[in-house]
Structures are given as C-alpha cells and as structure tokens.
Amino acid sequence: MSLELCAGRINYHPDYVSRVFRKETGVTFSEYLSRYRLQMAKIWLAETDMKVAEIADKLQYNIAQNFIRYFRKMENITPGQYRELHKSTITGYDG
Numbered sequence: 001m002s003l004e005l006c007a008g009r010i011n012y013h014p015d016y017v018s019r020v021f022r023k024e025t026g027v028t029f030s031e032y033l034s035r036y037r038l039q040m041a042k043i044w045l046a047e048t049d050m051k052v053a054e055i056a057d058k059l060q061y062n063i064a065q066n067f068i069r070y071f072r073k074m075e076n077i078t079p080g081q082y083r084e085l086h087k088s089t090i091t092g093y094d095g
Contacts, residue, residue, distance in 0.1 A: 046086040
C-alpha cells in the first residue's frame with residue numbers, strides 16, 4: 001500500500017492527499033501506516049498463534065527480519081518476546 005496508490009484510487013494528486021492527510025491526522029501517511037501495521041502485529045501476536053513470519057507476510061513485509069527489526073525498534077522487544085509477555089491473552093493463563 002502506498003500514498004500514490006491510494007491517491008490514484010480517489011483520483012487526486014499524491015501531494016494533495018499527503019497535505020490533507022497530515023492536516024487531518026497530524027501524522028504523515030507513512031507514519032500512520034507504520035503505526036497501524038504495528039498495532040495489527042501486536043493484536044495478532046497476542047491473540048493468535050500465527051508465526052512471526054506469517055504476520056510479517058500479512059503486513060506486507062518482504063522480509064520477516066525487516067518486520068522483526070522494526071518491531072524491536074518501536075517496542076524495545078522482539079515480536080517473540082512480546083508474544084511471551086502477552087501469552088495469557090492466548091491461553092487464558094495468568095500466572
């Protein structure tokens with residue numbers, strides 16, 4: 001997904017869509033998309049048993065390692081560590 005693709009679908013110039021998007025949301029399109037992808041990753045890690053590589057693929061990362069690197073940069077832990085911390089969500093175990 002890209003700004004250019006979205007702008008093309010609604011028949012507006014990407015620069016115009018970019019300006020309006022930032023004005024309305026307070027963040028750039030790419031920042032918004034990155035935050036959305038991270039949020040979806042966190043949900044899938046906590047609520048499913050999908051492998052990290054599957055999650056990376058669903059989020060359209062070409063290489064799972066790039067997803068892992070980005071996740072670690074943003075959350076200060078790996079996706080696997082995040083899943084372990086939130087395992088009780090998946091299994092119902094809280095001890």
